[in-house]
Amino acid sequence: MRLSLPEEELMNSGHMACQGCGATLAMRYVLKALGKKVVLCIPACCWSVIDGPFPYSSLDVPIYHCAFETAAVSASGVKAGLEMVGDTETTVVAWAGDGGTFDIGIQALSGVAERNDDIIYVCYDNEAYMNTGTQRSSATPYGAWTTTTPVKHFKNRPKKDMEAIMAAHRIPYIATASVGYPEDLFKKVKKAKDIKGTRFIHIYAPCPSGWKSRPEDTIKLSRMVVQNANFPLFEIEWGEKYILNIKPKEKKPIDDYLRIQGRFRHLTKEEVAFIQEEVDKKWERLLANVNGS
């Protein structure tokens, strides 16, 4: 049998993730693509806990647990330091959640991207502050319940378009990925590894405890979200060239996806229809970008 991913595991059992955690799968696949010559900079996020408490670590690569808003620039500092002490080989990765990327870390990330510092930035996106118990972030989608957007006051603003923001920085490589498509994710990380400059990879990573979904639905959700074009898989080179990686043969409706997540349970038919409209518009915009490049 030919394996589509390397057998070597750099993430070990004994980590502290919840059942069905998408962020854990993301790390496992990304490390398979990057290999051992890696340094991770992890700010406050689920992964600052998942890795395990001092003095343990579930990863076979070194980690710098850095301050919440500093993932990107900590990685820049590490990269500069390694080069100055004679290590030009190691890939330095900032590994942050959506809060650390879309919200509190966006300033440092923008600075790194504008300078095109030579790092890979991975955002594993579980669409809210999950480590603190499901508070809304600017990555939380329209309509979602969180503990700070209660059902009566669900989130009434769309998810921030992080790819567009990063594209505006004209960095060499941007990719979206989903833990439901490990080969695609693997391929993108491999590609990113060989590029110099700031590379941004945005990984969709379900959180059963925060989304009120079943742990066994994590893979299902991370495939559905691609098939219904709510989280399409694409790449952007130098902020201009858009490449669509998976084009659903038939774009699925959003409601099946929403229905299996408790965080959307309160939505009325009209609200679901509105979400569908927004997904369609976003999809059309992406297709226009893909066709135009």
Next chain:
Amino acid sequence: MGNHALSYGAMLGRSQVIAAYPITPQTQVVELLSEMCADKTLDATFIKVESEHSAMAACLGASLTGARTFTATSSQGLTLMHELLHWASGGRLPVVMGNINRAMAPGWSIWSDQNDSLSQRDTGWIQFYCANNQEVLDTVIQAFKVSEKLLIPSMVILDAFTLSHTYEVVDIPEQEKVDEFLPPFKPEITLTPDDPHAFGGLTSPEHYFELRYKLQKDMEKVEALIEKTGREYEKIFGRYLGIVEEHLCEDADLIFITSGTMGSTAKVAVDELRKEGIKVGNLRIKVFRPFPFEIVRNIVKRAKKVAVVDRNISYGHHGMFFQEVKSAVFGQTNGIPIFGFITGLGGRDITPSTFREIAQYAQEKEKPEENIVWIGVKK
């Protein structure tokens, strides 16, 4: 200028990664370092970050790999870094940073006072306060050595404009001699895939306490190390840094306790007052953290009265040097009156006549009647 003295200190110390953000009155520090990096006078990577917070974050990441790191800031920039100052000391990362003392807004002020750096006093950084440009340069080089030996970061502090922008003749040591004094930074454990560790992860009550205990225990070694390092430096370069500078304290009835450039002004005032037969002396404190309790106590013991002059204030309390001096001598000086003066906030000039006024007040009063005596304020 003082700012360039910082740059030369960073260059001679062979800083490897510099990350900084511009703020008045620090800009010349980073402008000169940018040029040094650009023309390869200094083999360093300069990361031109988008904020002071990121400046410190980049230095911390680089320091963890074993690179020597330097940054400089002031006032709002320093206080923006506050979170990461704790990170530096807690992570035992020996970053050396220049800070130009500038008053905190609002209202906007670019002029000197010490509230920016003194409000960082509990962050676990060594704090050096300088009085002239030579001292700035010499302190940076020594700070690298002290910091890297004990893995505690250092702040080299100078007054806005009165030092940062004032030109003085400075002896720039030869690189070879500096290299002899300051070997490359080689920490035992670094962030590298060759020997993977997780740094700074979740630390339970089982372990955290000991980490802080160790930081304090090493902080307690700083004073002796500054002394030793200072003597080594003196042997090569002929200048001794030290913890405090005494000026005619031996037989003084009244001792001024000062810091930064006002310490030089105080010396001028002391000389003038001595000519008039008033026996005053000046004790300039060069190292605020760790605070030199014993040294201060032993000098203060000789005086009849002590006047602590603060260019800072802890609101709801007193001047911060005043607090420290009182705590240093508490219960051990047989009730020598210690007066606390606050002056020069927001860059109002401190001149020899300021010290005359202070001396006059201290002479007239038998003991302090209030905890803050304001000098030069329009009440």
